Amino acid sequence: SFLVLQHMEYEDAFLMLRALATLLKPDGRAFLQFPYLLSEFYGQGTIDQALTGDRRPIRVRAYTPESVRFFVEHAGLEIERLAVGLDDIVNQNEIGLICRRPA
Secondary structure (H helix, E strand, O other): OOOOHHHOOHHHHHHHHHHHHHHOOOOOEEEEEEEEOOOHHHHHHHHHHHHHOOOOOOOOOOEOHHHHHHHHHHOOOEEEEEEEOHHHOOOOOEEEEEEEOOO
């Protein structure tokens, strides 16, 4: 998932993570990307959305590594790697995650 979950309400993104946990084969892996709330780019974007009253369904919802961990683990997935700018696969404005369905 790249640039997808960020456009969903947090509750709907969580439900999609739960669905992913059932769709992956046991020990199957997924790569996910989330915008990083504490980065200058997405942090300012979140503030701008609030100040302008932007409530469009497609607006960006940013995350922290802790909130990603919370949602992913409660969805039944195990985290293999989670980092801001994960190995330069994503930039420093994003959280990269490799997760797996338990065997």
